[in-house]
Amino acid sequence: MNSISLTPLFRSSIGFDRFNDFFESALAAQSxxxxxxxxxxxxxxxxxxxxxxxxxxxxxxxxxxxxxxxxxxxxxxxSPGEESQYLYQGxxxxxxxxxxxxxxxxxxxxxxxxxxxxxxxxxxxLPEAAKPRRIAVNADLKAVASSNVVSIGQTA
CATH class of the missing domain: 2.60.40.790 (Immunoglobulin-like)
Incomplete structure (x- = not known):
């Protein structure tokens, strides 16, 4: 059986390492x-x-x-108590x-x-946390803390 390596995908993605196990189990499973x-x-x-x-x-x-x-x-x-002799059982x-x-x-x-x-x-x-949200750039720190909006370039 051929082995598939998903290592190139992991270079640009975070948290998807469980997909490797998913694909391995799918390939190994009998139909x-x-x-x-x-x-x-x-x-x-x-x-x-x-x-x-x-x-x-x-x-x-x-x-x-x-x-x-x-x-x-x-x-x-x-069987509900009946012993049947099948001539053909399809x-x-x-x-x-x-x-x-x-x-x-x-x-x-x-x-x-x-x-x-x-x-x-x-x-x-989808819960609200998983839905798309707008990310503000260079937002005021008070606004960021109160609205959970991530500002690019700021450190936590």
Whole structure:
């Protein structure tokens, strides 16, 4: 397997060193083929994950977010007492686990199961501190201290 070095990117960026781990884990991860799913962008700050969960009941689903990692899983279903002999079994009813790394400020807004499709809606909510702000040049020191505006050329 080829190794990718992100060292040139770190020369001009601060605080992005965790991306190296992110890319390494993404390259090392095996592709998940069950269950099939879609990842949709539904606007500037809205996303949706749609998972084909045929035959899965709401009570069998587990959706969790831990440290920016969204995990959708379902335990293996037990047969309801009937011992069936399948002549052909094309509908998979096995346990699954899907994991999605969420960017900062992405939150799960809700989930619904309808017609065998699990919809997980996500939204990006930027706090005021993360939104763009104007930086004043050569501002008065009192104004800088009271408004948290950074002045170029001044020392803290």
């Amino acid at each position: 998940v083929t069950y269950p099939p799913y879609n990842v949709e962008k539904r606007g500037d700050d809205n996303y949706r994950i749609v998972v084909a969960a045929a035959g899965v009941d709401e009570s069998e689903l587990d959706i969790q977010v831990v440290r920016n990692m969204l995990t959708i899983s379902s335990a293996r279903r037990e 509908i998979a009813q096995r346990a699954f686990k899907l994991s999605f790394r969420l960017d900062d400020y992405i939150e799960v807004e809700g989930a619904s199961l309808k017609n065998g499709l699990l919809h997980v809606d996500l939204v990006r909510r």
